[in-house]
Amino acid sequence: MKITLERNHLLKSLAHVHRVVERRNTYPILANVLIKAADGALDLRATDLDIEITESVPAMVGTPGTTTIPAHTLYEIVRKLADGAEVRLETEGAEQMLLTSGRSRFHLACLSPDSFPDLKSGSFTHSFSMPAASLRELIERTQFAISNEETRYYLNGIYFHALEVDGAPVLRAVATDGHRMARAEAPAPSGAEGMPGIIVPKKTVGEVQKLLDGAGDGEVSVEVSDTKIRFTLGSVVLLSKLIEGTFPDYERVTPKNNDKLMLVDRGAFATAVDRVSTIASDRGGKAVKLSLREGQLELSVTNPDHGTASEELAVEFEPEGFEIGFNAKYLLDIIAQIRTEGAIFLFNDAGSPTLVKEEGEARALYVLMPMRV
Structure with a gap:
């Protein structure tokens, strides 16, 4: 040579x-x-x-x-x-x-x-092309919720599947670690209809995301079988095995009847959570308490070793007083995904999952399990 x-x-x-x-x-x-x-x-x-x-x-x-x-x-x-x-x-x-x-x-x-080993691709049952930006957004909005727990290996990736929502075909991505869940969707490209539900491993997701970051406004070709997935971006071809397993029924844990609505400024909320959680202890699970009453939210943290912290924010909230606790890191991870100025929280009670989404017609929603505080 x-x-x-x-x-x-x-x-x-x-x-x-x-x-x-x-x-x-x-x-x-x-x-x-x-x-x-x-x-x-x-x-x-x-x-x-x-x-x-x-x-x-x-x-x-x-x-x-x-x-x-x-x-x-x-x-x-x-x-x-x-x-x-x-x-x-x-x-x-x-x-x-x-x-x-x-x-x-x-x-x-x-x-x-x-x-040198050859990862045989076999035949693919479904193939489609979609904007690199759309696939990148699906990954960015869900990747943080992928589980690292090896015993539940079927959670160690993003679950992709095609379905109809209000009569329109969509491609949906879901990830969860049992404490939080992220769900995002984009219009389903031609060829994705009937695609089997697949779990793309975390390492593959990370590599694809890096490739997509340099793809600009280009297209990405995706080919899927029951066991493998292949991505083609220009001169780069990435072939990966899929996680063999059954992804849990995420619809079952998605809140349907949460009727206590809080609308808060995303930036102010994130900054306040970050500030008060400074004194939160790892032993206490980095817990932050949200205390709500009409038009006002108080964020507070109590650490027996270092003291307490609290901060108040103006919010839109009408029901009578309500308190709930969350892991501060999980809360910040989710709020970082909100793209609108306002973030909507939908609560049920202090022991039930909370739904978080953007204002307007959001293509993504998030579920967060509460903590005892």
Whole structure:
């Protein structure tokens, strides 16, 4: 193999593929990136056996060939080369590659590409394209609620499914960790109808989000089967296994009869919660109490070791006095997702889930379990 290419092009592609590679691997080949030079392009592929990402970058190919080299080492070398530099890659036998750029020379150990795993995609039952911005919003509005609890592995991702809402087809994303739930939806693209409910793993969600951040106003192609999902954005293809399991019936825990409505300024509320929670204790679950009476909200925290804190806000609230407690961090995570100036809270009683949403026709809603305070 002998190729020449521009450093910035190679760095951009390596930035995408090397993130999939785990720092510690039982199998040495999984620490490497597969590189294949042919037909005026260099193809790079990396996998952790659950996710596989492939990208092509233009290159001057003198001699075609295929090999694998340490992914993180290659990325760090290219990252530290001069901006706009020319990079030459040349294999020296089967076990070594020479990387040269300007006066810099690196000899890198290679492993045979024959043992590099291939995450077979199989056939996909549903395929569709949608604006990258729409998929990015679905992820951003729900990702924070993904559970990290390994025993309930079916909560370790975002649940996507297609359904009809008021006669209109929508694509809905849901995530929950048992303490809070986030639900967001977008118009269902053509081809998504009848798509099976799938759970996309947290790591895959994170990688897709990073790719979408650089996609601008482009389109993303999505292909789905019962066991895998494939995303294509320009020259980048990300293939991932899905979480096998049944996502809980989230509709059952979504409040339907919460009739105590509070409308509060989102920014003022977030700032007040952040301030009073400064003295909250981890032992007490970072609990903050909301005490409501007509037109006024008092936020308070009591910490036996450090004292108390309270702050009052003007709100729209008409029912008689009401008190409820929440984990301050969970409360701040949810309020950060509200895009309108006002945030609407719908309460039932101090022991029941609270519904949080934006003003107007909101495409997202959030459910938060209360705490005893």
